Amino acid sequence: MSVDGGGVPRPEGGPATTTRHAVTAEEVARRAGVSQSAVSRAFTPGASVAAKTREKVLAAARELGYRPNAMARTLITNRSRIIGVVMAYLDNLIYPDVLEKLAAGLQQRGYQMLLFTGFKDRHSDPVFEQIMQYRVDGLLLASTTLSSDLSDECAAAGVPVVMFNRMTEHPLCSSVTSDNRNGGRQIAEFLVAGGHRRLAYVAGVAISSTNRDREAGFREGLLRHGIGKIGHAEGNLELADTRAAARELFAADEPPDAVFAGSDHMALAVMEVARHEFGLRIPEDVSIVGYDDVGAAGWPSFSLTSFTLPVAPMVDAAVELMMEQIESSSILSHHRVVPGRLAVRGSARLPRRPVRDRDGTLIWAPGGTE
Amino acid sequence: MSVDGGGVPRPEGGPATTTRHAVTAEEVARRAGVSQSAVSRAFTPGASVAAKTREKVLAAARELGYRPNAMARTLITNRSRIIGVVMAYLDNLIYPDVLEKLAAGLQQRGYQMLLFTGFKDRHSDPVFEQIMQYRVDGLLLASTTLSSDLSDECAAAGVPVVMFNRMTEHPLCSSVTSDNRNGGRQIAEFLVAGGHRRLAYVAGVAISSTNRDREAGFREGLLRHGIGKIGHAEGNLELADTRAAARELFAADEPPDAVFAGSDHMALAVMEVARHEFGLRIPEDVSIVGYDDVGAAGWPSFSLTSFTLPVAPMVDAAVELMMEQIESSSILSHHRVVPGRLAVRGSARLPRRPVRDRDGTLIWAPGGTE
DNA sequence: GCTTTTTTTGCATGCGTATGCAATTTCTGG
DNA sequence: CCAGAAATTGCATACGCATGCAAAAAAAGC
Numbered sequence: 001m002s003v004d005g006g007g008v009p010r011p012e013g014g015p016a017t018t019t020r021h022a023v024t025a026e027e028v029a030r031r032a033g034v035s036q037s038a039v040s041r042a043f044t045p046g047a048s049v050a051a052k053t054r055e056k057v058l059a060a061a062r063e064l065g066y067r068p069n070a071m072a073r074t075l076i077t078n079r080s081r082i083i084g085v086v087m088a089y090l091d092n093l094i095y096p097d098v099l100e101k102l103a104a105g106l107q108q109r110g111y112q113m114l115l116f117t118g119f120k121d122r123h124s125d126p127v128f129e130q131i132m133q134y135r136v137d138g139l140l141l142a143s144t145t146l147s148s149d150l151s152d153e154c155a156a157a158g159v160p161v162v163m164f165n166r167m168t169e170h171p172l173c174s175s176v177t178s179d180n181r182n183g184g185r186q187i188a189e190f191l192v193a194g195g196h197r198r199l200a201y202v203a204g205v206a207i208s209s210t211n212r213d214r215e216a217g218f219r220e221g222l223l224r225h226g227i228g229k230i231g232h233a234e235g236n237l238e239l240a241d242t243r244a245a246a247r248e249l250f251a252a253d254e255p256p257d258a259v260f261a262g263s264d265h266m267a268l269a270v271m272e273v274a275r276h277e278f279g280l281r282i283p284e285d286v287s288i289v290g291y292d293d294v295g296a297a298g299w300p301s302f303s304l305t306s307f308t309l310p311v312a313p314m315v316d317a318a319v320e321l322m323m324e325q326i327e328s329s330s331i332l333s334h335h336r337v338v339p340g341r342l343a344v345r346g347s348a349r350l351p352r353r354p355v356r357d358r359d360g361t362l363i364w365a366p367g368g369t370e
Numbered sequence: 371m372s373v374d375g376g377g378v379p380r381p382e383g384g385p386a387t388t389t390r391h392a393v394t395a396e397e398v399a400r401r402a403g404v405s406q407s408a409v410s411r412a413f414t415p416g417a418s419v420a421a422k423t424r425e426k427v428l429a430a431a432r433e434l435g436y437r438p439n440a441m442a443r444t445l446i447t448n449r450s451r452i453i454g455v456v457m458a459y460l461d462n463l464i465y466p467d468v469l470e471k472l473a474a475g476l477q478q479r480g481y482q483m484l485l486f487t488g489f490k491d492r493h494s495d496p497v498f499e500q501i502m503q504y505r506v507d508g509l510l511l512a513s514t515t516l517s518s519d520l521s522d523e524c525a526a527a528g529v530p531v532v533m534f535n536r537m538t539e540h541p542l543c544s545s546v547t548s549d550n551r552n553g554g555r556q557i558a559e560f561l562v563a564g565g566h567r568r569l570a571y572v573a574g575v576a577i578s579s580t581n582r583d584r585e586a587g588f589r590e591g592l593l594r595h596g597i598g599k600i601g602h603a604e605g606n607l608e609l610a611d612t613r614a615a616a617r618e619l620f621a622a623d624e625p626p627d628a629v630f631a632g633s634d635h636m637a638l639a640v641m642e643v644a645r646h647e648f649g650l651r652i653p654e655d656v657s658i659v660g661y662d663d664v665g666a667a668g669w670p671s672f673s674l675t676s677f678t679l680p681v682a683p684m685v686d687a688a689v690e691l692m693m694e695q696i697e698s699s700s701i702l703s704h705h706r707v708v709p710g711r712l713a714v715r716g717s718a719r720l721p722r723r724p725v726r727d728r729d730g731t732l733i734w735a736p737g738g739t740e
Numbered sequence: 741g742c743t744t745t746t747t748t749t750g751c752a753t754g755c756g757t758a759t760g761c762a763a764t765t766t767c768t769g770g
Numbered sequence: 771c772c773a774g775a776a777a778t779t780g781c782a783t784a785c786g787c788a789t790g791c792a793a794a795a796a797a798a799g800c
Contacts, residue, residue: 022505022527024786035750040788047788050748050796065526070503071450072786074441075755082484082504090466100460104488112500114452115485118474130482133440134452135392156435157392239665268669276670295609299638300646301671394756405780410758417758420766420778442756445785 023066032060043068074135082112083322084136086127087143089120092237092265093294095143097311098164102140105319111137125150132157138322140164160325162318165309167209167335174325174334176318180210180291183307184217184260186342186363187289190305191258192225193351196287200231200249200256202242202266214262214291224358231256235266242266246273250280257286258348264290264297264306271302271347287348293340303346313338393436402430413438444505452482453692454506456497458514459490462607462635463664465513467681468534472510475689481507495520502527508692510534530695532688535679537579537705544695546688546706550583550661551590553677554630556712556733557659558591560675561628563721566657570601570619570626572612572636584632584661594728601626605636612636616643620650627656628718634660634667634676641672641717657718663710673716683708 025039032039034053041047042057049057060066074080083106087095103113114134116127128150131139139154142164154161155172163175191199201218204211222230231249235242242261246269249256259274261267267290274280274288282288290297290306297304317336325332344350344364354365395409402409404423411417412427419427430436444450453476457465473483484504486497498520501509509524512534524531525542533545561569571588574581592600601619605612612631616639619626629644631637637660644650644658652658660667660676667674687706695702714720714734724735 022786026786036787037750037789038748040786041749044788048748053748065523067499067502069445069505069786071441071444071505072755073788075439075445075757075786076788078755080441085485090470096460096466099485100488100490102488103485107486107488107497107500112504113485115455115469115473115483116477118470118472118477120470127477129437130477132437134482135439135441153435272670296666300642392756396756406757407759407780408778410756411779414758418778423778439756442785443758445756445787446758448785 022069023064025066025068028057028060028064028066031064032056040068078135080135080137081110082114082134082136084114084116084131084134084139086116086131086139086141088117089143090117092143092263092292093296094292094309094311098142098315101312101315102319105315109319109323128153132159137326138162140318140322141166160322162322162325164314164318165210167213171333174321174332174336176314176321176336176338177210177213178309178314178340179337180213181217181220182357183291183340183342184214184219185221186217186357187260187291187307188218188221188224189357189363190342190344190351190355191260191287191289191348192222192227193353193355194258194287194349195351196258196349197227198231198254198257199227200233200259202233202235202245202249202259202261202270204235204237204262204266206234206236211262218260231259235261235263235269237263237265239265239269242269243273246270247277250274250278250286255286258289259286260289260291262291264292264294264304266290267304267306267347268296268302271304282347283349289348293343297343298345305343305345305348307342308340310338310340392439393431393434395436395438398427398430398434398436401434402426409436410438448505450505450507451480452484452504452506454484454486454501454504454509455512456486456494456501456509456514457512458487458494460487460513462513462633462662463666464535464662464679464681468512468685471682471685472689475685479689479693498523502529507696508532510688510692511536530692532692532695534684534688535580537583541703544691544702544704544706546684546691546708547580547583548679548684548710549707550580551587552727553661553710553712554584554587554589555591556587556727557630557661557677558588558595559727559733560712560714560721560725561630561657561659561718562592562595562597563723563725564628564657564719565721566628566719567597568601568624568627569597570603570629572603572605572615572619572629572631572640574605574607574632574636576604576606581632588630601629605631605639607633607635609635609639612639613643616640617647620644620648620656625656628659629656630659630661632661634662634664634674636660637674637676637717638666638672641674652717653719659718663713667713668715675713675715675718677712678710680708680710 025036029036029039038053039057041049042054090096106113114136119127138160140162151161151170151173161173163173165177167175167177199222201215203215233245233248235245259270261270267288271282271288274282274286280286290304293306293308296302297306317338321334342363355363357363395406399406399409404427408423409427411419412424460466476483484506489497494514508530510532521531521540521543531543533543535547537545537547569592571585573585603615603618605615629640631640637658641652641658644652644656650656660674663676663678666672667676687708691704712733725733727733
């Protein structure tokens with residue numbers, strides 16, 4: 001036994017039933033007339049192999065259809081090159097975009113993405129248990145909140161956690177967010193400059209930092225102009241809830257003449273209700289502003305003025321942060337805040353004069369560069 | 371050395387820098403005073419372990435924060451319990467939904483999802499190489515096509531392939547689709563019954579089976595009523611292309627009075643152009659029908675008549691098919707076609723009388739059950 | 741040509757778990 | 771209380787690969 005004389009594979013011949021036997025480095029080694037180590041080295045960038053040997057190995061590998069077994073590699077290197085991504089739900093229109101860009105970014109660095117989603121209502125703990133079993137090198141959390149003890153467990157296991165579009169006070173989690181507070185404030189400035197005095201806010205998930213900051217910024221901006229009391233309703237990022245919230249606002253004794261919704265998803269729903277249930281004209285009767293600047297915001301039917309969530313730079317930052325932590329193998333929490341800008345369209349009344357933030361930066365100017 | 375007297379972990383004490391040392395079954399075994407095999411068995415449902423032993427083991431595991439290493443398990447069992455999911459892009463509004471439901475379905479059966487996406491333009495081969503290294507138990511392909519040789523490779527490696535919302539003639543791939551042909555035909559019937567005679571089709575990706583079948587059904591239905599020539603433009607499932615296609619159609623000498631777009635995504639874009647660029651009223655001047663019945667189709671602004679893509683049953687079928695093939699470990703291609711129905715709304719003129727398909731089934735009736 | 745340095749190679753081992761097998765314990769029935 | 775059956779347990783091994791180390795080969799220097 002042993003010599004590979006007859007070991008040629010038969011590409012044709014087999015029926016449609018599988019052998020379920022993957023080619024191993026050992027087999028490639030035999031065929032190439034080298035040791036298994038040589039095969040391993042041929043597939044390891046920067047390893048000590050003669051060019052000629054590598055050629056032989058790669059040729060043999062090609063003939064046999066060999067692919068290194070990532071699982072076995074993980075076992076030794078203690079690096080799976082898998083990032084766990086948790087997105088409880090994908091309703092928000094930005095998430096598909098985030099997912100695409102994230103996958104591309106990770107892929108480029110040789111990482112794969114294990115996705116956990118679709119458990120909107122259920123608890124996330126069992127999911128978390130699964131994640132940990134697969135020895136992910138890092139965890140990216142978007143559209144979900146992780147209870148504090150879970151973060152501890154991650155830290156204990158040495159798994160870096162990056163929160164996306166969410167912040168947490170937990171000392172062991174990093175985060176990437178847009179400048180929610182600033183966004184809220186700029187929207188306040190813009191609406192006040194447009195002559196609005198009766199304002200309302202439609203909240204997303206109340207406990208999320210994102211919602212909290214957007215609202216805080218909005219109120220802060222309004223307060224600068226002496227507006228302390230505003231309408232408030234909860235949309236919870238849900239279609240049905242948001243519609244109810246809109247009805248509540250518009251049916252009030254003193255309905256708002258401008259509404260800021262904490263996300264475009266909700267802003268669009270508010271618009272629908274305003275137009276089709278209350279017959280309101282936008283922006284003549286009511287101005288509506290959103291946050292995120294999703295694709296649909298730019299459609300003529302909506303032409304929604306919205307603060308841009310800078311998805312691409314945010315994803316870049318998240319990937320970068322993740323890589324840093326994986327490589328340093330020390331968990332240091334960094335919080336990155338990416339700036340956005342107000343995309344002014346037609347759903348909110350345009351001010352007559354340029355609008356500036358409190359620090360003087362230009363938010364918008366008539367006939368300006370957009 | 372050896373006895374575990376002092377081997378208790380210190381939950382407090384360490385700084386924020388990680389140990390990167392995961393607890394192993396061996397350590398749990400020592401702590402519980404049993405063998406490593408016992409630990410393994412305690413975590414294997416149906417294995418031969420005394421209840422008392424299992425308790426001891428689980429207790430020790432809890433104290434140490436032990437989690438079985440899925441990678442090591444994969445190495446032995448030759449089953450990763452990971453399904454590779456390939457979605458080149460997530461633009462189509464149904465995909466996030468598919469992803470959520472798919473994740474939930476797989477999770478429920480103890481499978482995880484390795485997602486490959488975000489390579490719209492690039493070639494998928496390198497991606498495929500990655501997938502295979504992770505020894506996925508199955509491959510689900512949506513919004514992408516796999517070249518024939520890749521399918522062969524999968525078959526050779528014993529990896530079942532299920533195509534979602536796509537078909538292929540390849541003998542080793544299964545597929546789940548909606549009844550595209552039937553959908554196209556029913557839309558034809560409906561539009562003709564509504565009095566339309568100048569029709570047009572906006573195509574998705576020309577070579578995809580989905581597009582092919584929808585168009586074929588549409589033409590077939592029209593032909594039954596003597597309509598052989600229709601307008602045609604390519605939207606390629608892209609926003610920009612679709613807008614261009616719509617302009618082309620509406621600017622023609624004999625513009626259509628009814629347009630069927632091969633997906634809602636495109637139908638909405640056509641609507642936008644019709645209304646805001648050509649000032650057309652819908653459905654008075656032109657009827658527009660889509661396919662997929664995405665969420666936005668139901669918004670009052672669009673009220674898009676659309677053929678329903680039955681996402682939930684399709685995902686169920688896909689998961690089921692996948693599990694079957696994994697368990698039987700034989701690759702037999704099955705093709706499952708899931709029926710849908712026409713969701714009639716306001717974007718297309720309503721016929722005066724009930725509409726029936728050629729086989730007599732009711733498509734729609736005035737004042738009917740929807 | 742021979743020694744020294746550098747590069748390349750193979751050997752052996754271990755990563756963390758599952759599992760067949762034989763040894764041991766517990767249970768059952770008389 | 772004991773023999774036999776059944777349940778439980780531990781031992782040893784294998785899964786596929788990476789890597790430290792020493793041996794071998796090649797290259798360089800004189």
